[in-house]
Amino acid sequence: MTAVVPATDQLAAVVRRVSGVCAVYPAGPIVATAVNAALGAVTQRAHTMPTVLIEQRADGVRITAKIGIGATERSGDVCSRVHDAIAAHLLQSGNPPVAQIAVIVASIG
Amino acid sequence: MTELTPADQRFVAFDLDDTEREQAGLNGHTLEQLSDYLDRGRVPAEKSIDDSPDCEIALRGLERLRRVQASLLELDLKRESLRDDNWIASILDNISLEARAGREIPLAHPSPTARLVITEGAVRGILREAGDRLENILVGRCVLVGDVSVPANPITIVVDATIFSGENIPMLAERLRQAMHSALGRYTELVVAAIDITVSDLYVAPKASVPDEQNR
Numbered sequence: 001m002t003a004v005v006p007a008t009d010q011l012a013a014v015v016r017r018v019s020g021v022c023a024v025y026p027a028g029p030i031v032a033t034a035v036n037a038a039l040g041a042v043t044q045r046a047h048t049m050p051t052v053l054i055e056q057r058a059d060g061v062r063i064t065a066k067i068g069i070g071a072t073e074r075s076g077d078v079c080s081r082v083h084d085a086i087a088a089h090l091l092q093s094g095n096p097p098v099a100q101i102a103v104i105v106a107s108i109g
Numbered sequence: 110m111t112e113l114t115p116a117d118q119r120f121v122a123f124d125l126d127d128t129e130r131e132q133a134g135l136n137g138h139t140l141e142q143l144s145d146y147l148d149r150g151r152v153p154a155e156k157s158i159d160d161s162p163d164c165e166i167a168l169r170g171l172e173r174l175r176r177v178q179a180s181l182l183e184l185d186l187k188r189e190s191l192r193d194d195n196w197i198a199s200i201l202d203n204i205s206l207e208a209r210a211g212r213e214i215p216l217a218h219p220s221p222t223a224r225l226v227i228t229e230g231a232v233r234g235i236l237r238e239a240g241d242r243l244e245n246i247l248v249g250r251c252v253l254v255g256d257v258s259v260p261a262n263p264i265t266i267v268v269d270a271t272i273f274s275g276e277n278i279p280m281l282a283e284r285l286r287q288a289m290h291s292a293l294g295r296y297t298e299l300v301v302a303a304i305d306i307t308v309s310d311l312y313v314a315p316k317a318s319v320p321d322e323q324n325r
Binding site for chain 2: 023025026066068074075076079080083087098099100101102103104105106107108109
């Protein structure tokens with residue numbers, strides 16, 4: 001049976017619902033994000049980047065979420081909650097083999 | 110090994126006039142563009158700015174600096190004096206430099222597949238904010254010295270600050286140290302060996318302008 005990996009939008013919604021998360025940023029590589037922004041400026045169109053990055057690799061799926069947290073939160077607590085929420089969602093949606101769930105706190109407050 | 114700028118020299122990590130580098134750190138934008146965005150009240154919304162945590166950190170730094178500038182301007186108007194804004198320019202340069210994401214600082218989690226981190230840029234942002242929340246002190250530069258990517262590896266925080274004339278410098282430096290230590294404890298698992306603070310600027314409000322005696 002082939003495991004189904006949830007769409008990036010679904011995972012972004014899961015991350016946004018986690019208590020203490022106040023922003024979800026595009027988690028792609030910086031160069032890709034910058035190129036995308038430049039393209040948007042040149043073409044006058046909004047180029048959207050996936051917020052939660054999903055990569056299928058030989059050893060399993062790799063998920064990366066880049067978040068902003070509230071000033072009153074503790075980074076470690078919010079990161080753990082986001083990790084656990086993603087893990088639970090993956091389990092519910094087909095239980096694909098997971099190589100890594102990365103959560104990056106990129107801004108606070 | 111990280112080389113530190115001597116205390117009597119301005120910290121310059123790279124050519125501050127290099128616009129391309131500045132743009133690379135701010136998702137394709139310059140600090141001037143971010144400043145214009147603030148002037149416009151962030152309207153119309155620019156996705157490439159709003160979607161960038163680095164821009165968000167820089168914008169918050171700019172907002173805090175603007176509040177300080179506004180209160181200084183009010184003071185200067187009362188005193189009918191002119192300001193020297195060179196020190197503000199150096200803080201602006203550091204806001205741009207330090208908003209970059211930088212290194213990743215790990216946070217512990219029991220799962221072997223978990224990789225939880227906080228960016229160096231976010232940490233510098235909260236350190237700057239912790240300092241700017243105190244009255245009569247402004248954080249200039251803020252550097253995390255040591256290998257922050259290794260859990261439990263002791264690191265040092267090196268801070269340059271501007272203090273307003275009339276304040277007790279050792280007391281204010283100690284309050285800054287405590288505020289930063291508390292912020293680091295809340296947001297990171299870093300083992301901080303020391304927070305070294307150098308008061309590199311003392312802001313003295315210029316003397317009131319002297320009336321022209323001949324016109325009396």
